[in-house]
Amino acid sequence: MRKTFLFFLAALLFLLNINQKQISAQNAKWTFMVYLGADCDLEPFGIIDFNEMESVGSTTDIQIVVQMDRIPGYDNSNGNWTDTRRFRVVQDNNTNTISSPVLENLGEVNMGDPQELKNFIVWATANFPAQHYALVLWNHGGGWQKDGNRSKFSDLLKNIQQNQNYPGDQVHKVQVTGSSSGADFPTNPFLNGFGPFRDVVFDQTNNDHLGNVEIATAIAISGKTLDIVAFDACLMGMIENSYQLRNVAQIMIGSEETEPGDGWPYHTILADLKNNPGMSAENLATTIVNKYGASYAGEPKITQSAVRIPQMVTVTQKLDVFCNAVLDNNQVWNQVSQARENTEKFTVPEHRDLSHFMKNIKQLVNNNTINTAATDVISAVNDAVIQNYVGSGFPESKGVAIYFPDKSNYNSGYGLGNYNIDFPADTKWVDFLQATFNGGSGGGGGSTPDDYEPNDVWALAYGPVENNAPISSYMTSQSDIDMFRILNGSQSQVTIDLAVPADYDLYLFELNGYEMEYLTGSENSGTSPEQIVVNLPPGVYYAIVLPYDAPVNQPYQLTVSGLGYDPEAIYSATLAFDFGDPEYQAYYSGAGDAIVCLFDPPVAPAKLDKIWLNLQSIDGAQTGGNGAFYIFSFDYYDFLFDPEYVTPPDTGWLYYDLSGTQTYVYGAFAVGMMYDGENTPAIGYDQISSFGNNLYYIAQEETWNEDEGTYFIRAEIRFANPTSGEEETMMVEPLMLSCYPNPAKDWLSLKFNLLNRGDVSLELLDATGKTVIQKQVCGISRGIHEMNLDASSLPPGLYICRMLTGGKSLQSKVIIK
Amino acid sequence: MKWIVLSFIALVMSISCCKSPQKSSLVQEVKNQAKLPELTKNPESFMGDTLEIAGRFKGYLASDCTFPENFCSRAPETRSDWVFNENGICIYVTGGKPAEFTALEVPETHPLIMLKARVSKNSGNLVYLTYISAQTIKLPLPKK
Numbered sequence: 001m002r003k004t005f006l007f008f009l010a011a012l013l014f015l016l017n018i019n020q021k022q023i024s025a026q027n028a029k030w031t032f033m034v035y036l037g038a039d040c041d042l043e044p045f046g047i048i049d050f051n052e053m054e055s056v057g058s059t060t061d062i063q064i065v066v067q068m069d070r071i072p073g074y075d076n077s078n079g080n081w082t083d084t085r086r087f088r089v090v091q092d093n094n095t096n097t098i099s100s101p102v103l104e105n106l107g108e109v110n111m112g113d114p115q116e117l118k119n120f121i122v123w124a125t126a127n128f129p130a131q132h133y134a135l136v137l138w139n140h141g142g143g144w145q146k147d148g149n150r151s152k153f154s155d156l157l158k159n160i161q162q163n164q165n166y167p168g169d170q171v172h173k174v175q176v177t178g179s180s181s182g183a184d185f186p187t188n189p190f191l192n193g194f195g196p197f198r199d200v201v202f203d204q205t206n207n208d209h210l211g212n213v214e215i216a217t218a219i220a221i222s223g224k225t226l227d228i229v230a231f232d233a234c235l236m237g238m239i240e241n242s243y244q245l246r247n248v249a250q251i252m253i254g255s256e257e258t259e260p261g262d263g264w265p266y267h268t269i270l271a272d273l274k275n276n277p278g279m280s281a282e283n284l285a286t287t288i289v290n291k292y293g294a295s296y297a298g299e300p301k302i303t304q305s306a307v308r309i310p311q312m313v314t315v316t317q318k319l320d321v322f323c324n325a326v327l328d329n330n331q332v333w334n335q336v337s338q339a340r341e342n343t344e345k346f347t348v349p350e351h352r353d354l355s356h357f358m359k360n361i362k363q364l365v366n367n368n369t370i371n372t373a374a375t376d377v378i379s380a381v382n383d384a385v386i387q388n389y390v391g392s393g394f395p396e397s398k399g400v401a402i403y404f405p406d407k408s409n410y411n412s413g414y415g416l417g418n419y420n421i422d423f424p425a426d427t428k429w430v431d432f433l434q435a436t437f438n439g440g441s442g443g444g445g446g447s448t449p450d451d452y453e454p455n456d457v458w459a460l461a462y463g464p465v466e467n468n469a470p471i472s473s474y475m476t477s478q479s480d481i482d483m484f485r486i487l488n489g490s491q492s493q494v495t496i497d498l499a500v501p502a503d504y505d506l507y508l509f510e511l512n513g514y515e516m517e518y519l520t521g522s523e524n525s526g527t528s529p530e531q532i533v534v535n536l537p538p539g540v541y542y543a544i545v546l547p548y549d550a551p552v553n554q555p556y557q558l559t560v561s562g563l564g565y566d567p568e569a570i571y572s573a574t575l576a577f578d579f580g581d582p583e584y585q586a587y588y589s590g591a592g593d594a595i596v597c598l599f600d601p602p603v604a605p606a607k608l609d610k611i612w613l614n615l616q617s618i619d620g621a622q623t624g625g626n627g628a629f630y631i632f633s634f635d636y637y638d639f640l641f642d643p644e645y646v647t648p649p650d651t652g653w654l655y656y657d658l659s660g661t662q663t664y665v666y667g668a669f670a671v672g673m674m675y676d677g678e679n680t681p682a683i684g685y686d687q688i689s690s691f692g693n694n695l696y697y698i699a700q701e702e703t704w705n706e707d708e709g710t711y712f713i714r715a716e717i718r719f720a721n722p723t724s725g726e727e728e729t730m731m732v733e734p735l736m737l738s739c740y741p742n743p744a745k746d747w748l749s750l751k752f753n754l755l756n757r758g759d760v761s762l763e764l765l766d767a768t769g770k771t772v773i774q775k776q777v778c779g780i781s782r783g784i785h786e787m788n789l790d791a792s793s794l795p796p797g798l799y800i801c802r803m804l805t806g807g808k809s810l811q812s813k814v815i816i817k
Numbered sequence: 818m819k820w821i822v823l824s825f826i827a828l829v830m831s832i833s834c835c836k837s838p839q840k841s842s843l844v845q846e847v848k849n850q851a852k853l854p855e856l857t858k859n860p861e862s863f864m865g866d867t868l869e870i871a872g873r874f875k876g877y878l879a880s881d882c883t884f885p886e887n888f889c890s891r892a893p894e895t896r897s898d899w900v901f902n903e904n905g906i907c908i909y910v911t912g913g914k915p916a917e918f919t920a921l922e923v924p925e926t927h928p929l930i931m932l933k934a935r936v937s938k939n940s941g942n943l944v945y946l947t948y949i950s951a952q953t954i955k956l957p958l959p960k961k
Contacts, residue, residue, distance in 0.1 A: 040877055041877045041878070041879040041880070041891065041900070042877075042891075042896055044891050045891070045892075045896075071880065072880065073879075073880030074879070074891075139896075140877060140896055140920070141896070141897075142897075142919065142920075202877060204877065204880065233896060234896045234897045258894075258895035258896060258897040260895055260896070261891060261892040261893070261894070261895065261896055261898070263896065347895070347912065347913055409916060
């Protein structure tokens with residue numbers, strides 16, 4: 001009986017396999033891929049939408065394939081499964097029950113992982129090849145908006161202050177007594193609440209999401225160029241998103257406004273496609289927009305648009321011309337601010353309709369050059385938009401939104417490249433925004449905090465300043481102070497020029513070991529420009545701009561020239577973090593409590609050499625413990641080393657030596673200590689409190705305090721100098737990849753140049769195109785990098801080494817001996 | 818002379834970093850606000866009213882929520898609707914969110930906010946809130 005059953009089962013599987021191969025063998029006209037991330041509170045709507053797809057079902061001409069991830073706690077229907085499954089959607093008339101057969105059960109999958117998106121695209125296109133491909137990303141969406149927790153991170157960073165009183169007392173090395181990366185260790189705070197901005201496909205179980213750079217990279221790595229990439233999600237109809245997809249898809253569909261919970265009407269969309277499977281990509285895009293609009297007819301706050309992605313590059317170019325025209329004119333900032341105020345905004349008010357803004361500009365600005373440029377942007381948007389639906393609440397919106405905040409809500413990371421997206425890096429839009437903030441009355445002039453340049457402390461000084469690259473900024477108040485980090489690579493005469501609108505002064509400091517030393521200053525009166533000319537040895541310097549009894553909110557320009565460059569130079573710097581007041585010492589209060597200090601190194605990459613700690617007391621709370629604790633460090637993406645269990649030999653200054661390791665940081669990072677549940681050094685940060693993780697217990701006052709404390713933690717780094725010469729080289733060099741030695745044996749080195757910070761996938765493909773080695777690295781800084789691949793297990797032959805980053809791909813041939 | 822100014826600014830910055838923050842009177846203010854349980858008992862009497870309620874911003878994390886009877890238990894209007902919580906009772910909020918938080922990434926400890934919102938209901942007579950504004954609340958922790 002059992003053998004019979006097994007035979008029957010094997011036969012069934014064989015037939016199913018044949019059936020799938022038969023399906024695969026016939027190329028469909030369309031494969032409609034839905035990446036249905038229902039691992040969140042939208043799960044009930046995911047069930048509804050899946051059933052809408054089943055009301056139509058796949059045919060030989062249209063293959064509807066779904067990867068759906070579910071979650072406990074929201075919708076118990078349909079067996080309440082909570083893992084991730086792949087389906088070919090088949091037709092049924094039951095609108096409540098999913099009956100399509102499961103083709104693959106993947107177990108729990110992190111839908112916010114770009115690798116999973118890539119896997120889905122590869123699987124769907126391999127098993128259901130078609131003439132055209134549409135990919136729908138189903139979930140929450142945020143477009144490009146100010147990220148709250150990012151701001152919180154920024155606030156924390158603002159609290160970092162370089163302290164000039166480096167430890168004068170005895171220094172000890174922390175003894176490492178064991179290593180721990182156990183399950184009890186808290187998750188990486190950067191990944192859990194402090195993460196980099198992500199914008200779609202929120203996976204609650206894995207606390208992850210997909211950023212638009214990740215989406216572009218996943219599609220690029222899949223090797224497929226898609227006809228349509230669509231977002232059944234809120235707020236994704238933005239130029240920042242379509243521009244990011246410019247190398248991997250032809251059409252993008254998204255909504256400028258939020259979407260109703262039920263999202264797209266898949267039953268009507270797919271019914272049209274089923275009736276006319278030969279429809280072009282533009283026709284399908286038009287159908288999607290029209291059917292979406294029809295399903296919410298009469299509701300005012302509804303938008304949906306489809307855009308030609310190649311034409312969005314033209315929109316970007318025309319927008320750049322507009323920005324330059326306004327910047328060159330420099331007279332119409334009030335009108336610009338007023339035009340923004342008059343422009344239709346969405347639930348996230350920093351999102352504004354681009355065409356409407358240009359229309360308002362034409363009404364308010366009396367300048368032919370600017371008006372012509374605005375007209376060109378409007379025309380380019382019209383050319384790019386295939387179809388646009390708006391409800392009565394958005395009569396002027398034309399289908400493309402743009403990030404256009406006022407000054408008080410501006411996220412400086414947008415322009416500083418913290419989110420890796422290409423649009424702000426490739427255009428003058430950020431310059432335009434900042435000039436609007438400076439000059440406009442409605443755009444946030446006045447005395448709002450210096451959000452654009454939060455460089456009021458040493459650790460957050462802007463830089464490193466590029467050689468001969470003017471920086472425009474402004475003072476927000478009489479007490480504002482702007483700091484700029486300067487790296488000089490070799491002995492040279494350096495000139496620092498400050499063009500001022502008022503009586504602003506200029507000073508130069510040197511980071512000398514652990515202290516900041518004043519070198520010289522320029523204090524001319526009135527609007528006379530300031531200048532410092534000084535012969536500087538290699539080192540780290542800081543230029544400071546201060547207003548002297550002068551009007552504020554006026555733009556100034558700082559230019560540093562003559563910087564020396566020595567590619568072999570190595571510097572060391574101490575990033576300090578303490579408020580220097582011994583009264584503020586905090587106790588660990590329970591397991592999981594930790595102190596986390598955030599550092600922003602002046603350059604990247606930097607090699608983390610030592611972590612310094614100051615313990616006022618071991619077992620200061622007299623719990624009977626020995627003061628041992630975990631020490632850890634992490635950046636946005638992961639821990640920099642496995643958390644170590646350490647037992648300090650003494651109080652006072654201690655250091656944890658990493659100089660023998662290859663621990664690199666590529667931007668802001670954190671260093672922390674965590675109570676292990678038994679022992680109690682007299683310092684702490686209330687990590688597990690339900691009151692916001694920002695309280696410190698003050699030993700002497702026996703009270704809790706907010707956002708204060710003596711964080712006796714410092715990080716010491718070493719870094720190669722990527723100053724002026726190399727920076728400039730990076731700016732002009734194209735994306736570069738070289739693989740050597742060639743022929744290679746046992747190992748292969750891939751040297752590449754990144755124009756922007758981003759994620760990189762390095763791959764080795766054999767002669768058949770199969771990936772035999774893949775190495776993915778997240779958050780690599782701009783510049784030249786080198787990584788080795790182990791090729792010792794590969795058979796001799798011809799291979800392709802390939803780099804994928806930001807939707808771009810480079811490859812070269814290499815022979816393995 | 819200006820060097821003195823520079824030193825003074827540096828000194829002020831240093832001192833300001835070490836000062837104890839002003840203790841908030843928000844605790845009392847919170848007590849004076851309308852409470853969620855009163856709303857959940859008799860939502861009809863609040864319909865259309867604007868309330869100020871203290872509670873926590875939970876973003877899209879609603880799997881551990883208890884939604885009161887006659888209240889929306891799924892996003893009522895848009896996929897960007899988020900969950901407001903007080904003492905385990907959750908209500909969906911639509912039409913905006915606190916600017917300083919993102920619903921995509923909510924810390925394990927949900928931030929305490931003072932929410933100003935209008936009581937609304939959908940076509941199925943299920944109740945939710947329409948966002949007007951919110952302010953983050955920082956409360957001193959009791960001595961441990």
